[in-house]
Amino acid sequence: MTTTPPTTPPPLRTERLDFTPYRPEDEDHFVALLRNEVVCRWMGQDQVPEPDLRTLYKAIFTDVYPQRLFDAWGIWHEGAYIGHAECKKTGNVDGHELIAALLPEYWGKGFGTEVVHGLMRHAADNLGLKEVYGMVGAENEASLALCRRLNARHVRDVVGEDGTVTKMILIPLTDTA
Template identity: 40%
Template sequence: MTPELRSERLSLSPYVATDEADFVALFQDEAVGRWFGDGMQSEAEDRALFGRIFTLIYAEERFPVWAVRHEGRYVGHAEVKPSPETWLDGTEIVYGLARDAWGQGLGTELAELLTSYGHETLGLTEVHATVDAGNASSLSVLTRLGYVQVREIPEGDGRVTLHLVSRRPAPPVTPLRR
């Protein structure tokens, strides 16, 4: 089940059917959509992806997927999911914001909320992110939140994907008393 999450300015809630047009518009915006998964897809593919959120992700309770809202208005997409990459055995955050939400610190707030959810709610010692090396904004956000790069993955098209990790500090060790 996808829980509702809130930060100071953002609310994350499960998608509803009426979010489809906003979802498709977000993924069809080349400035945003190129950074998701394998990059830009057709509008029909994005509509099918939106449908799978309901028929697969929510129906089978696979992992949380959220519509991101600021002041009640749809501004983005977010997920915390098992990584589909075989080399990354862990859970990763995925997020994207509409262009008109850029430059307000919302990306940092969103990534921080997702990272906290992974560490605190899911109890993960590591939260992963995979980012295209050319996505300077997302890399800046994650670095600011303490993510560290652990790997570079060359892609078949010449691009490079960076694997970053947020590690929760180990709890302090209390010496045993005799």
């Protein structure tokens, strides 16, 4: 008997966080996160107009999940939405990229580290990957410090049209604890 693989990524759990595949009712949380000016700055992206974000959110259900394009979750702490996480193939190199964004009120509390560790475990255990990539703004000292703790290796700098520098890093998945 053949079973059809699920169209959503598996739910994940860390010590304090739940990684939950998005549901239609999570749309306003997603939009608010990605409309936050500070979040966009540290993600190295311009603010996207709200209607475009809503279209992007709907694509999670019409394209991303049904076609298994990549894994994306809402991140929850004690029932509150605190951010977004992805693990997907990157167009920058031959490999997978981890993406995480948290609401600013949850910064500096270890949640970013916990999200990245959860994504690393997923990449190693569920996808069988040996390494993953990340893109970190050159001025994002907190994320760069996390990369150093993960024994990440700097691959190259990517310079945007506006002159901003993003560091491409490679994270080995030998220890996903």
